[in-house]
Amino acid sequence: MSGKIITLTRHIIEEQRRFPQATGQFTDLMNDIAFAAKLISYHTNKAGLMGILGETADINVQGEIVKKLDIFANETMVRALDHNGHLCVMASEESEDIIPIPEQYPLGKYVCLYDPLDGSSNIDANVSVGTIFSIYNRISDADTPGTLADCLQKGINQVCAGYVVYGSSTMLVFTTGNGVHGFTLDPSYGEFILSHPNIRTPQKGSIYSVNESHYDYWDENIRNYIHYIKQVDEKTGRPLNSRYIGSMVSDIHRNLLYGGIYLYPPSKLAPEGKLRLTYECNPIAFIVEQAGGKAIDGYERIMEIEPTSLHLRTPFIAGSEEDVILFEDFVKQNRHKVNI
Numbered sequence: 001m002s003g004k005i006i007t008l009t010r011h012i013i014e015e016q017r018r019f020p021q022a023t024g025q026f027t028d029l030m031n032d033i034a035f036a037a038k039l040i041s042y043h044t045n046k047a048g049l050m051g052i053l054g055e056t057a058d059i060n061v062q063g064e065i066v067k068k069l070d071i072f073a074n075e076t077m078v079r080a081l082d083h084n085g086h087l088c089v090m091a092s093e094e095s096e097d098i099i100p101i102p103e104q105y106p107l108g109k110y111v112c113l114y115d116p117l118d119g120s121s122n123i124d125a126n127v128s129v130g131t132i133f134s135i136y137n138r139i140s141d142a143d144t145p146g147t148l149a150d151c152l153q154k155g156i157n158q159v160c161a162g163y164v165v166y167g168s169s170t171m172l173v174f175t176t177g178n179g180v181h182g183f184t185l186d187p188s189y190g191e192f193i194l195s196h197p198n199i200r201t202p203q204k205g206s207i208y209s210v211n212e213s214h215y216d217y218w219d220e221n222i223r224n225y226i227h228y229i230k231q232v233d234e235k236t237g238r239p240l241n242s243r244y245i246g247s248m249v250s251d252i253h254r255n256l257l258y259g260g261i262y263l264y265p266p267s268k269l270a271p272e273g274k275l276r277l278t279y280e281c282n283p284i285a286f287i288v289e290q291a292g293g294k295a296i297d298g299y300e301r302i303m304e305i306e307p308t309s310l311h312l313r314t315p316f317i318a319g320s321e322e323d324v325i326l327f328e329d330f331v332k333q334n335r336h337k338v339n340i
């Protein structure tokens with residue numbers, strides 16, 4: 001095999017050598033996540049053929065319609081991660097409470113939170129969806145079942161965060177705080193191969209991604225910002241280009257590579273925003289920051305927010321540093337800076 005092919009496992013093993021105290025547990029956990037991602041990828045690609053498409057009669061804890069693939073992805077994550085002794089507890093966007101490790105299995109030192117399927121409203125139209133995950137060290141006592149407090153840590157405590165995008169190819173992108181690395185699933189080997197080492201997002205982008213149908217529900221500062229970025233001004237690179245898929249993973253992935261800003265601001269419809277701090281915003285914020293970008297709720301750094309409940313929602317603005325700072329200036333009404 002050519003020395004240039006670096007698998008996900010090899011990359012993680014080599015990264016872990018920086019930590020003399022590493023036990024191999026983290027590498028194993030990442031392999032479990034990668035295995036779940038391969039299963040979800042396979043089923044996402046085959047969804048139409050396997051009669052798995054369509055809505056179930058269930059409504060999830062968020063009060064939304066649950067798609068069959070949401071359930072499949074959730075069960076796949078639970079089953080891939082519950083038995084290897086790396087985790088003490090899990091939490092999923094699709095489960096109301098924390099997910100304990102079944103008694104018959106050993107307990108580990110990590111905590112894993114995930115959104116098993118992000119962008120599920122897009123599934124039936126064959127549009128990219130994703131999985132998002134976040135790993136913390138446990139803070140509860142070793143060898144006891146993990147607790148809610150283990151799952152309610154600030155984003156700055158994450159030891160790893162990643163997403164998988166099931167797009168024209170399947171990619172797993174993650175960070176352990178040592179840069180952001182992207183791996184593409186080679187369907188013939190069934191392996192994630194390093195394809196995007198050390199992803200850096202442009203300091204300033206040319207894309208904005210937002211559900212603009214909420215315009216009338218936003219407060220004035222947000223409307224002013226969106227109005228501003230659409231005005232023509234060559235010197236400041238305006239107007240920005242509009243791109244919105246409606247699968248955050250896919251919107252963020254594109255903007256990470258091309259540069260741009262993703263926004264899910266508060267509105268009269270959703271005063272706290274829509275996205276969940278623990279499953280969606282914290283992991284994406286860790287990745288965006290590690291790629292050189294910025295992630296805020298409008299005022300505060302996302303990863304500094306105290307999660308007071310498992311399914312807490314937060315406004316979310318993330319992307320190229322200069323673009324996010326400009327948004328911040330509008331929201332904080334630093335009008336001297338933004339010349340409106």
Ligand code: AHG
Nearest residue numbers: 115117118119120121211246247248
């Ligand atoms: P999920 O499918 O996990 O519920 O997440 C959907 C999220 C996110 O992926 C996307 O960016 C956003 O919802 C889209 O929301 P709108 O349809 O309100 O724009």
Ligand code: MN
Nearest residue numbers: 115117118119
């Ligand atoms: Mn989601």
Ligand code: MN
Nearest residue numbers: 093115117118
């Ligand atoms: Mn979801």
